[in-house]
Amino acid sequence: MGEVSSKFGSFVLEKKDKTLIPTQIVTLDLLCSCSKSFDYVLTYKVESGDTRFTICSRFQADLDKTAMFNRLENPNLIYAGDVIFIPGPGLQNFTRLEDKDPIVKETSKSQILIVVGSTLAAFTFILLTVALLFLKYYKRMGTPQSKVYPGRLNSLCCYLGSSQFHTKFKESAISSFSSEKATVFPYHEVCDATSNFSTSLKIGQGSYGSVYLGKLRGIDVAIKQMKNTKSKEFLSDLNILCKVHHSNLIELIGYAAGGDSLFLIYEYAQNGALSDHLHRPSIRGYKPLAWTTRVQIALDAAKGLEYIHEYRKPYYVHRDVKTSNILLDSNFRAKIADFGLVKLLEHSPEVAAVASRIVGAFGYLAPEYVRDGCVTTKSEVYSFGVVVMELITGQQALSKEASPGNDQYTEHRSLVDHMLSILNDTQNPMDKLLECLDPNLTQYHRDLVFQMALLAKDCVDDNWRRRPDMSNVVISLSSILNSSKANTYYVRTLIHA
Incomplete structure (x- = not known):
């Protein structure tokens, strides 16, 4: 060890290879x-x-x-x-x-160049992407056949209900909503398809608008015209039918907007509404429905309801099941239509959702729904039971009849009350049932008619917990249909023999 002093300070040195000598001078x-x-x-x-x-x-x-x-x-x-x-x-x-090493310096410069280059490339890519998306959106606004993609229901609903709902903006706003399959049609094309909404092409009238037969791009369609004040029902129907697809639910093809109206375009059901075939069919030029066809229609409608009740999540309740909302295609297969009043059940089909208002047709409404406003799939089973009673009797859910001793005043008679009074008769319900059977029915099996009537009775039970699920209804109707077909084949064999 050694100590070196200078005018700048003292330093202690340690050398391992040499031993410092105290008298040695170190420079x-x-x-x-x-x-x-x-x-x-x-x-x-x-x-x-x-x-x-x-x-x-x-x-x-x-x-x-x-x-x-x-x-x-x-x-x-x-x-x-x-x-x-x-x-x-x-x-x-x-x-x-x-x-x-100068390589370090050069590497730093290279890294800077790489970072700057990458940043410029990313910025250029973002600009190109934005430009392409804008171009695609612009083309979609002006192309009739363009497909549309999901949008915002709430903002669109508010927009549709505003006072500034002009045609030019309606078409662009509507096209921002909706589906994988539905197509936005321009207003002029809808006008052309219906000959400017000619009364000769009008095939239906409901509480939410008129329905016209039209031909769009070579295909027969049903076009429902709704006032823009019905934007809530319009959006509900549109939203549901873009999500549910089943052979026994009417298929949505597209939609449009123009003037003061909104338009929903559906597949065309050639044989119209079930109600037209049950209530005075001859006036409308229809032949009476055969028994087997009626059972098949009931089964088709039950399958459509079973699908939205049990195979969709969230679950749906139609809330307006009636014979006028069950349409028949060219083969008399049933399809449920008009989803403007659908209610969602988020948790379970049997957990009630409270409705803000009572909607639907009188004569089809379940008692607990009218009383408490509670919506469940079982309240829909009640409505379906009324439909089955109409299929059996050919009578309306509510019919007018003259008051005793006064022909000027009429009162409504409930089909459910009438049928229950017959089926609850302990003496001879079969004979009384046959008395109120649709007179247009000529070939049927007594026991099968009675089975179907008992199924309808279970569906309209006052206690909703005792009503069957739609899956059980489907099973019962499938059995009745198979037996009806076998019985029809047997009768035909006897005739030909």
Whole structure:
């Protein structure tokens, strides 16, 4: 160990390869503040293979000044392990002792270039994407056959109900909503399809609008015209039918807006509403429905309700099941229509949802729904039971009849009350049932008619908990249909024999 003193301070030195002698003079090169001629000085430890030229080139230093500053007697003789001082104004580019290799500096520049280039590329990609999306949206607004994608129900609903609901903006707003399959049709095309809504093409009239037969792009369709004040029902029907697809539910093809109206375009059911075939069919030019056809219609409608009650989540309750909302295609297969009053059941089909108002047709409403406003799938089973009673009797859910002793005043008679009075008769309910059977029915099996009547009775039970689920109704009707077909085949065989 040794101690060296200078005017700049004291230093303790330790050398492992040599033993210092107290009387020995050790010479040290100390960099002091007198080196004012240089901006920066770097201390560098020479490595194997270094020369004065490579070192000065690496740090952009002057060869002669470096030799003079280090008092190198022979500048070409430097050895690994030596410490030399490198002066020069170029040293401001180096901030760490480790930055001895110019490759580090070049790498830093390359990294900066890569970052800048990547940023510019990302920014350009974003600009191109925005431009393409805008172009696609613009084309979709002006192309009749363009498909549409999900939008916002609430904002659209508010917009549809506003006073500034002009045709130009309606078409663009509507096209921002909805489905994987439904198509937005321009208003002029809907007008052309219905000959400007000619009364000769009017095929139906409901509480929410008129229905017209039209031909769109070579296909027969049913076009429902609704006032823009019915935007809530319009959106409900549109929203539901874009999510549910079943052979026994009417299929939504598209929609449109124009003037003061909203339009829903459905598949066309060639044989119209079931109610037209049950209530005075001859006036409308229809032949009476055969018994097997009636059972098949009941089964089709039950399957459609079973689908929305039990195979969809959230579950749906139609809330307006009646014979006028059951449509028949060219093969007399039933399809449930008009989903403007649908109610969602988020948790379970049997957990009631409270309705804000009572909707639906009188004569089909379950008693607990009218009393408490509670909506469940079982309240829909009640409505379906009324439909089955209409299929059996051909009578309306509510019919007018003259009051006793007064022909000028009429009162409504409930079909449910009438049927229950017959089926609850303990003496001979079969004979009484046959008395109120639809007179247009000519071929049927007594026992099968009675089975179907008992099923309808179970569906309209006052206690909703005792009513069957639609899945159980489907099973019962399937059995009755199979037996009806077998009985029809047997009768035909006897006739031909």
